[in-house]
Structure formats: C-alpha cells, structure tokens
Amino acid sequence: MKKFQLILLVLTHCCCVTLSISFQNHVTPSSPDLVSCLKSKFNNVNGFSHLIFTPNNVSFLPIWEVGVNNHRFNKSSTPKPLVIVTPVDNAQIRATLLCCKKHGYDMRIRSGGHDFEGVSSTADVPFVMLDLTKMRSVDVDVTKKTMWVQGGATLGEVYYAISRKTNKLYFPGGICPTVGVGGYIGGGGYGNMMRKYGLAADNVVDVRFMNVHGKILNKKTMGEDLFWAIRGGGAASFGIVLAWKLRLVQVPELVTVFLVNITLEQGATEIFYKYQHVIPKIDENLSIRVQMSSENIGNTNKKTVRMLFFGLYQGSMDTLLSLLDEKYPELAVTRDICQEVTMVQSTLFYEGYPTDTLLEVLANLTTNIRLNGQSKLDYVRTPIPISGLKKIWRKMFESVGSTVIMQPFGGKMDEYSETATPYPHRAGVLYQFHQWVQFYGQTSDMTPISLQRISWLRKFNKYITPYVSKNPREAYYNYIDFDLGVGSATYEEASVWGNKYWKIDNFKKLIRIKAKVDPHNFFKHPQSIPVF
8 A cells, every 4th residue: 555644643633522420429538438338339359459449559540640631631730539440340330339429429430531621530529530441342233234332442442343344334433543432422423424424423323321320221211301412412411321332334445535735825725715615515425624733934933824634535536536626626636645545544544644554553542642732612604704714824823832623514414403412513514613722842731831822722712703603602512611611500600601512402401301310410520411
C-alpha cells in the first residue's frame, strides 16, 4: 500500500464524554466501613486485592492516572477518590452501588475518561471511582448486523473487533478511538458517518442498564421514556450502562479519504465560505471535516490561518472526484491526494496514522496522544459571511495553541426531529464549531501561559456569538462546559445550562423521567439532570 503523508494532529477531535454519578446520603463517609461492605458483597473474595484500591496501595495512583485522558487534571492538587473499584462483573457493580449508598459516598463512573471537566476522575467531595476498565468485551454478530459492547470498551476496540470479522459492516461512531463507549453514546455521539446514518445513539438497539436499586433492565423492561433519555440525555443521570447493543451499518469494502492543506494566502477564506453552502447539502456519503489553526508565515511575524480539509467518501475515488468537480471544484481535490482504503483504515487516517498501520493500534490505549486542554462547542445554522470569517481569522491571530474544528451536518441529520432523542441539534445545523486551546509545554493549566490561553478561549467564544445558534445558544453535552453554569437548585438555575444542551422541551422531559426513576437524586454530578 502506498504511503500517505499526514500532518500529525493534536487530538482535538476526540469526542470527549462525561460519564459520572454522584451519590448523596446523610451518612458520614467511612473508608474502612466501605471496604468491609464491598468484601462482604463481592463474589470474588480471593481476587479482592486486584479489584479494590485505596491510596495505601501502590497501584492506586497509576490506575487513577491511566484513565485521566485530559492531562489538565493529572496533577497532585486534583482531588482523588478514596477508593477505586475495578469490577469484573455486574454483581460487583451492584455491590459497589449499594455500598456507596449505605456508607454515604459519592460515586464517579469512568469509561474512557475523556470528559473535559474531569468529572469521571475527580470530585470536590469524598467519592468512590467505579472504573470499568475490566469490563470491555465486544461481541460482533455479522449475520444479525449487531454487536454487544460493554460500558468500559473504547471506540477503537469496537472498530478493531468489527474489522476482524468483516470490512462490509461498521459502526457509525466517533473519530477518536480512545473515547469510552459508555459516556459517548449516552450523550449522543457524533462522527464522520452521521450524515448518512445519524448519531451513535440513533443506532442503539438495546441496552443492559442498572438502575438506582441495582436492578438490571433492558429496553423492554425499562420502558420507552427511560430508553429515550439515556440515548443523548446523559445516561449517568439515570443509572449505569452495563452494555449497549448496537446496529452495524453497511459500508463499501473500500472508501475514499483525502486531505487538502491550504492557507489564507491560497484562497482558504473563499473556499471555506463555499464549504458552508455546499457540504451540508451534498451527497450524504461525503463528510469533510475542517481543522483550522493560526501560525506565523515562515520566519516572519505575519500571521495566517492554515486549514486542513479531511474527507471521507463512502464510495470510489472516481465517483468522489466527479462529485467534487461538479459541486465543489474550489477545493481542488485531485487523484494524487486520495486513497481508497477500508473503513477501519479511514479511522487510522483521521487519527493521524498512516493507513497501513497495524490495526491493533486502535485497541491499544497506551499508544495514543492524550488531551491537554480546554474546549467549547457551538452550532452554526447560518453561513458566516466572508466579512465575519475575516474577523474570526483576526481573532485567531491573537492566540497561540488554539484550534477550531468544523464538523458538517445535514443529510440524515436533517430527517430527525429535535425530540427523537434528547440530542436536539438536528435539522438546520450546518456544522459544529469546536474551539480548543491546548496546554502542551506547560506544567499545568494554571501557569500564566495556560491561563492566558483559557482567557483567549472565553473571549473568542463570546466574540463568535453573532455567528452561532441563538435562543438558545446550543451546546453539546458530551463536551461538558462548566462555564455554562452548574447550579441546579431551581429549574430557572438549571435551565441556564440545560436548555443549551437539550433545548426546553427535551430538558423538561428529562427532568420528568429523572423524577420517576431516581426521585431521591442518587445519580448526580454538577451538570446532571436535576430533581425538583
């Protein structure tokens, strides 16, 4: 296979998730009592020392650190759990849940650990971390075109498992392979195939789910409302996802990928302006993701914006070139920058690997660059005029270490109503507008340079207000953002952030469902669905 040269990417494209639960009880937490409770309930007493870890255990810190995928939180000052539980079966998850409730512990559940606010790994109260790292099986059924995936598995493991059985089926999931399936699907889950097949949450067939009483439910026994809520409303507000049953979709044996690399001096402004009008309406088999960053021109102090157009077409190279020649010739995609690859190889391509890399890398969590930054996400419903784009470029010139990413919508996404699932950002969205600053080269997110970058991000997010969605200004729950607010004492307080994630009707429905399935609000974190 010919080599395909790629620019190494900062992994700002990881679809970051929040998977956390907080239990409140009027009992003073006691670590020894909790550990004793767990020992009495666990069915694997002999292996207890390999499943439960306290700060006195030498493995405690390495286990906590390995899943802190945003290094912004991997520092000594970050509050850590008093106990880490790494269950190997559902009975041990139930035991942990019941013991936490009995002994007054909050709980955080970690799948992939990609949440931007660190809520799966840290809390400002004494807590237990339920780490699902040992529950990550993936069972693919090619004949039925479905798969069962445990909550601790990553997207990379999902893609690798599919590729070992077939190149004609795939799962329409996210771009970053280290993201955990549990929280990713619970918040909706976008990716490069959503223009044809919708979100990951739209392709959930069934679920194994543990409620607040420790009872295991499926789609039928939990009822229509709860099944609706956990597919985009943040499953961790309602219980614990043990496993998802997912629909596999048909894909060509070979798809086409390409990368176009241009700057403002090469006409990038006009090319992106045209992008806004063409790509959301083009053939649903095509998705083109745009990554932008500012940089100096050569050795001068003059700035430019570099744009990387990453394309995935579910079809042949010839058909793609014909389509783009007709609809979007300005992008100047040529045969020599295209590759025909399998769908799983396209995942390697978007991750920055050569497409002939061994597929095992997708299932190897230790080989991936981690996040180290802070982000915000908006939705664009009206094309930004050239005058507005030029203002945005000038604002980007003021930054160092920032990236913005545009992910196209349209296609199948326009066919869903806002209330089909809790995820409301559907018809009329042209693309996502993801803003990101990174702290690479800094010792923490609290250095003067890091704080300066965070300040720029907040100012930039305010600056683009005229160009993004309004009433409400929409946000994506999987890109959790505490700047939107964390108060939930009243509906008015919670709706400040809740309406941005889910819009009014969906947020109210989620609150009603929450009141039925978890009336005492055991499952809780700073931006979980509240109970009034």
